[in-house]
Amino acid sequence: MKEGAKISTIPTRDDGIPTRRDVLMAGLGGLGLAALGLGGLASKQLVAQPLVYDLPAPPAVALAPTPACVDQPATDPSEEGPFYAPNTPLKTDFRRPGHRGRELVLRGRVLDVRCRPIPGAVIDLWQTDEDALYDNVDYGYRGHQFTGPGGEFEVTTVFPKGYLILGMVRSPHIHVKAQGARTRLLTTQIYFPEDAESHARDLLFNPRLVAELRQTASGPPVAIFDFVLEDA
Ligand SMILES: [Fe+2]
Structure with missing residues (x-):
């Protein structure tokens, strides 16, 4: 039922897979991006379109800025990629019963550029499963939620697996769309600090989109990332 035949897990360099440099030198990077609908990656401004979910009415009075923060840059956008599916279920636990993945909690806040929680x-999150597959049929490892009173969100999942698509290495990542009632839509991807080797081979990797990873004594590791959204 899963749609993932076109992608595979990332082999090691010893498997003869081209490195980032090899891909660039061979001119295949642009070809792969174009095939993914990612042409003009370096210069294209992502077009903000509203998500289809009904957002709750914003509070009449905006919340106070986070202490010690004046202004902050908006989170960098990144490509949506070919595996986005609209109308995902409301879900904060992506784990499939009996999964073989390494469990992960992803949490953070959604803020505006003046550090106010939203x-x-x-x-809306989507990712590969432990077999590096996206599920575009049954909404496995994808779902949306709404932030709490302090702009907080949390999802329990497994670490995504990286993959190879059209000769292009993708380091493990989680795709994200985020939007508040008064903000532009952000489409981006977040990465994990332990995947440095594949980061170096991923043409889309952005070091500003790496989550902080904290180990816990008894539970799964916690990845922390705050999303900062531009005003509408
Ligand atoms: Fe992806």
């Missing part, structure tokens, strides 16, 4: 923002 309650009721929608966070």
Whole structure:
């Protein structure tokens, strides 16, 4: 039922897979990006379109800025990629019963550029499973939620697996769309600090989109990432 035949897990360099440099030198990077609908990657401005989910009405009075923060840059956008599916279920636990993945909690907040939390923002996430497959049929490892009163969100999942698509290495990542009632839509991807080797081979990798990873004594590791959204 899963749609993933076109992608595979990332082999090691010893498997003869081209490195980032090899891909660039061979001119295949542009070809792969074009085939993914990612042409003009370096210069294209992502077009913000509203998510289809009904956002709760924003509070009448904006929340106070986070202490010690004045202004902050908006989170960098990144490509949507070919595996986005609209109308995902409301879900905060992506784990399939009996999964073989390494469990992970992803949490953070959604803020505006003046460091104010955005309650009721929608966070829509999608990722590969432990076999590096996207499920575009049964909404496995994808879902949306709304941020709490302090702009917080949390999802329990497994670490995504990286993959190879059209000769292009993708380091493990989680795709994200986020939007508040008064903000532009952000489409981006977040990465994990332990995947440095594949980061170096991923043409889309952005070091500003790496989550902080904290180990816990008894539970799964916690990846932390705050999303900062531009005003509408
Ligand atoms: Fe992806």
